Amino acid sequence: MAVFSAASQAGIGLRQPHYQALMADLPPLGFVEVHSENFFGDGGAALAVLQAARAHYPVSLHGVGLSLGSASGLDPVHLDKLARLVERIDPVRVSDHACFARGAWPGGDTVHASDLLPVAFTPASLDILVRHVDEVQSRLRRPILIENLSAYLSYQDDRLAEPDFLVELCRRSGCQLLLDLNNLVVNGLNAARRAQPDSVDMAAAKAHALTFVHALPAGMVGEVHLAGFRWPLQPGQVVVDDHSTAVHAVVWELYAEAIRHLGPAPTLIEWDTDLPGLDVLRDQARQADEVSASVLAPAGASA
Template sequence: MSRLVSAPASMPPPDAVADHAVSTGIGWRHPHYAELLQSRHALDFLEVHSENFFAAGGAALAVLQQGREIYPISLHGVGLALGSATGVDLWHLDQLALLVDRIEPVRVSDHACFARGMWKGQAVHAGDLLPIPFNDEALDVLCRNVQQVQERLKRPMLVENLSAYITLAGSERSETDFLGALAQRTGCQLLVDVNNIYVNALNVNSARLPGDAPADPVLACKAWLDQLPPAAVGEIHLAGHCVMDDIVIDDHGSRVADDVWRLYAHALERFGAVPSLVEWDTALPPLAVLLGEAAQARVLAQAHAPRAELVP
């Protein structure tokens, strides 16, 4: 199985890439564009949302190209809707392919979800990451769409586990078995979002029936991680979440929670020091706070995966 662990040969060594045995990065968002370009903080890579740079030109693409001259770039999508039975939107895929050609990213990823469907005879997009059932029919759809994307991009991609707020009927497999089968059948890799796993575990507890004892969310998440094939995992995401009265929301609007850091350490012991990213998308803090979270991820990775090779 291919592992997306190195930059394309044509990429010059960025002068601000951190000299570490562990690859850590941050999500690069608009309020931090200028400061990061000017300061050139030592980071191993930056991640951006692919769809924000689909325009053929303009200021956004120009900024991304400047960033690409300094840092390796990872493209993370939120719109492919890989689990949609109606298939992948060809215009969307074409724009992604053009962006990949321009930027030469170290990784390309999206989510195991659906968003596209038919409504009153027309194709519509829900504008959200909606869960899919873990059964053979949904797996066939997901595999077909992932393979189509990989063939168009001429590279393996990474597929991320979802934070889901409903339990779908019709699931016949566990999520980890479903994702492992996806990786085996398509040659894609898995982007393991540790915060998503934790959010789901907390919400399962919130939805338990009266009289049912709550499960330990950390133990449940460790069991989830232990069920994935290590060779299939190509990246880890970390983020914060919001605890409300009766639901936990994966809002990427705060520091990584202590339990999520504990789960990250467990994931490193299980998967090795795969590239790791801190996401922060709402209520953005000063850049220094985000850099501090990335530094903590690096410290944990160096402690829990000391034999890792350099992975940009």
């Protein structure tokens, strides 16, 4: 019976349509990753499936709701629920995003945007993120990972380059980076489209992403995400990071360079919409292992 593969660093996002197939087939994988908030209940079928999967695979908990960049502070109820889930599952990693999703209206009412909104790359935003990452790590009694965003806007008061901002966050808080390479390519494509709305400048997008990767020090990246994106349907529309397709060729090229520069890291195939069969995800995870092995093979050796 195939279970967790110590030889593999690649995992897949575990989504509800694949629960039955995963537990029936138990394909060899490095880990499975789930969205933390989907398992905050104190019981039920979803949590039972996750606990069953945990018996066979390491589990990575990837959150979308901590709102670490929010000036209105963390939601203590959300953090308590995450802490209970961490205690139940004992995940191999816990992660969330460098973003905000909640804020306070004048008068004190707090609202949640249900989206990953980018923070300004300023010293003030950095102080907020460091404070909140420290609070979460103290509550969970473990370091966490913070993911770079696919962002569709920026701020006029940005003062720091994004990689410098995230490096400083990791240095000051002791967290690691969850490096989403697809997000880098999407951001690069959208930057190119702002300059030339009717063009698709993949070379410029790759160069943008490589500059980001090469600005990171070895040892800072604790996990890598690979995914697909949706092409614009009409001129002037943005490229959308919707995780709806196989990993794009340019993202594979970027992944090889990231491994070359940063060293190996656990790698997730992230696919959230238009889900294929489990075998497709497993093939993508196998390809990630093959790319990593090829890059790290000694000169003259056969990967």
